[in-house]
Amino acid sequence: MEPSDIAREGVVVAHYGVAVAVRFDADGPVRVRVPRRTPIRVGDRVSVEGETLLRVETARGVLRRRDSHGRVRSVAANLDALGIVLAPRPESPLGFVERGLVAARASGLDPLIVVNKADLEGAEELHASVAAGYGGTVQVLRVSALSGEGLGGLRTWLEAGRRGVFVGTSGVGKSSLLNALLPDLDLAVGAINDASGLGRHITSTATLHSLAGGGELIDTPGFRDFGPVEVSARELATYFPGFEESLGEGCRFRDCLHRSEPACAVLAGVEAGRVSTHRHAGYLALLAELQAVEDSNRGH
Numbered sequence: 001m002e003p004s005d006i007a008r009e010g011v012v013v014a015h016y017g018v019a020v021a022v023r024f025d026a027d028g029p030v031r032v033r034v035p036r037r038t039p040i041r042v043g044d045r046v047s048v049e050g051e052t053l054l055r056v057e058t059a060r061g062v063l064r065r066r067d068s069h070g071r072v073r074s075v076a077a078n079l080d081a082l083g084i085v086l087a088p089r090p091e092s093p094l095g096f097v098e099r100g101l102v103a104a105r106a107s108g109l110d111p112l113i114v115v116n117k118a119d120l121e122g123a124e125e126l127h128a129s130v131a132a133g134y135g136g137t138v139q140v141l142r143v144s145a146l147s148g149e150g151l152g153g154l155r156t157w158l159e160a161g162r163r164g165v166f167v168g169t170s171g172v173g174k175s176s177l178l179n180a181l182l183p184d185l186d187l188a189v190g191a192i193n194d195a196s197g198l199g200r201h202i203t204s205t206a207t208l209h210s211l212a213g214g215g216e217l218i219d220t221p222g223f224r225d226f227g228p229v230e231v232s233a234r235e236l237a238t239y240f241p242g243f244e245e246s247l248g249e250g251c252r253f254r255d256c257l258h259r260s261e262p263a264c265a266v267l268a269g270v271e272a273g274r275v276s277t278h279r280h281a282g283y284l285a286l287l288a289e290l291q292a293v294e295d296s297n298r299g300h
């Protein structure tokens with residue numbers, strides 16, 4: 001029997017729509033055809049015979065998002081950690097960090113905020129404001145793919161064989177950071193459009209890479225729509241960054257949605273200045289979005 005006739009277990013390291021690349025313990029990636037719309041993601045463990053996909057194993061730590069058309073998209077699977085990448089240029093959409101943190105908590109992933117392009121003007125202010133807003137509960141790193149500053153912190157974050165994924169809007173430097181972490185890697189990186197200040201969507205497919213010192217990191221195509229999937233409107237507040245302390249006080253109503261209910265601990269937190277009105281407004285916007293999805297699923 002040829003070795004290729006034996007079913008082997010591997011991990012999906014790239015997804016090309018009609019095919020995936022599968023890496024095995026013993027050898028490098030093999031291209032495996034998959035029917036369109038097969039629910040298979042980078043990071044999935046699969047069983048393969050020759051060049052045929054037999055089975056996709058049940059995954060844990062799955063990151064999904066809802067796009068602006070309401071479609072659910074899988075980002076990656078079998079994750080331990082989520083790196084939310086920001087830069088002074090291009091700016092990230094309003095609420096992107098909050099959404100990332102909600103998604104991480106709902107999927108059981110350890111979140112990290114990465115402020116890239118530390119060499120650029122504005123990085124210091126961005127880092128300071130992100131650290132002030134989220135630093136209490138989440139680690140915030142200031143790094144530069146260009147100068148190499150702070151890369152040690154990223155390596156440490158993935159130590160002990162953890163698997164992380166980078167998400168962020170196009171052009172913040174996700175692929176550049178991977179290239180900087182892995183000298184042998186040569187992922188395509190792109191210029192920012194001078195007129196719009198936006199990235200040009202250089203990366204078109206998610207890819208998984210192993211770091212020399214341990215751990216794995218997944219590069220993903222940039223996106224702006226980060227609708228939460230793994231969380232219901234009812235649960236949102238418990239995952240929302242900055243509400244922890246206030247929620248600990250307890251609201252009068254057990255099903256309080258923290259909008260305008262009497263004796264609401266979150267509203268009391270806003271009143272006392274523990275929760276910024278800006279943060280609360282971000283919560284209300286996300287809550288309305290989740291309720292709209294739930295209403296349409298109920299056939300309203």
Ligand SMILES: Nc1nc2c(ncn2[C@@H]2O[C@H](COP(=O)(O)OP(=O)(O)OP(=O)(O)O)[C@@H](O)[C@H]2O)c(=O)[nH]1
Pocket residue numbers: 116117118119120143144145146147168169170171172173174175176177188189190191192199200201202203204220221222223
């Ligand atoms: N000054 C500076 N520029 C950087 C840094 N990191 C990345 N860039 C530049 O930012 C631009 C976009 O970088 P990419 O790595 O392609 O960004 P990306 O997040 O992978 O973008 P998508 O693949 O489109 O999602 C490129 O011109 C990079 O050279 C950095 O630390 N400092």
Ligand SMILES: [Mg+2]
Pocket residue numbers: 174175176188189202203219220221222
């Ligand atoms: Mg990229």
Ligand SMILES: [Zn+2]
Pocket residue numbers: 251252256257258259261263264265266267
């Ligand atoms: Zn409340």
